[in-house]
Amino acid sequence: MHFTKWHGLGNDFVIINSKTEPISDYRQQALAVCDRNFGIGADGLVVILPSDIADFKMRIFNSDGSEADMCGNATRCVARYLYETGLTDKTTITLDTLAGIITPELIFDQNTLATVKVDMGEPKLTRGETPMTGNAVEKTINAAIEVGGQTYRVTALSMGNPHCVIFVDDVAAVDLAAIGPKIETHALFPRKTNVEFIQVVDRQTLRMRVWERGAGITKACGTGASAALVAAVLNGHTDRQATVKLDGGDLFIHWADNNHIYKSGPAVEVFRGEYLL
Known part of the structure; x- marks a missing residue:
């Protein structure tokens, strides 16, 4: 082959x-x-x-x-x-x-x-679209969930696949291999989810580490970087375009006025x- x-x-x-x-x-x-x-x-x-x-x-x-x-x-x-x-x-x-x-x-x-x-394409923000259990028309923005006895504040959305975005002070301190699979398979996500931990550097820069659904830790995730910017905007952390710094390098993400996400x-x-x- x-x-x-x-x-x-x-x-x-x-x-x-x-x-x-x-x-x-x-x-x-x-x-x-x-x-x-x-x-x-x-x-x-x-x-x-x-x-x-x-x-x-x-x-x-x-x-x-x-x-x-x-x-x-x-x-x-x-x-x-x-x-x-x-x-x-x-x-x-x-x-x-x-x-x-x-x-x-x-x-x-x-x-x-x-x-x-x-x-x-356009981000999908409701629980029904993500998908996520609960009221299908509600959005999940900075909501509390408990995983392994610890509470995380999460923003969930779909970029054609489900994402759970968590903002932290230091992404390097996150034990991604330990917490990633627990959130991926959390009962709130019936189709599992990708998991992004995000550190806000400034209003034009995010630092991201990712646990991908079905793949584990990867050096980059394009839909995850897109979800990260959407979540950052929804939580007031960044403007509508930013550089997302991943383990493998940088992606430029723009949430345009037509509601589409453009990734370069x-x-x-x-x-x-x-x-x-």
Whole structure:
């Protein structure tokens, strides 16, 4: 099976073109391919398929075999992969995902790719949309939840997938491996949740660490960075555009007047190869 390996700020993916490399069992293939000891190693397996409603369809499978609705970092990688492999000559591409149509745009500076900008769509703020148990029309902004005998103030929302954002004084002091999975699987989140711990540096800068649903600790999360800015604005911490500093690097997030979130950042191909099934 021929593949290419990409990363967006260290959040890494194996990308497969299903037209030439058909897969019979996506879950099992993701488990095998993403294993960092016995496989290629990645946070997720991304499969490119044809679509009747967009330029391409993108399916994303986490390292635990579960399917993700959307992934901002994977979207940037897929957009550049499609363009640079000649599968499309468009610089603005529509992708059919479980979270709806996502539109990445390749931004060039004198014929050199400068960044990949993704229209992440509109944030969904109610409990019913997140999803989260409780009154479906209520919003969860700086609400108290108890986890492992400790109380956290959380802001929950969806960026096509669920997020639980927690503001702290020092993200480096958070034991992410211990608390992340407990919040991910908390009974309040029927489809589990991504978990972001955020330190406010100033009104234009956030520092973030993330526990991703189905993948664990990762160096970056595009939808998580988008959720972080939304939560920061809702809690009065930042303006509507900010740089989010992740373990793998920086993303620029803008919550525009049309209520859409725009995310800009890099996408890098690491290597290509043949996976021996």
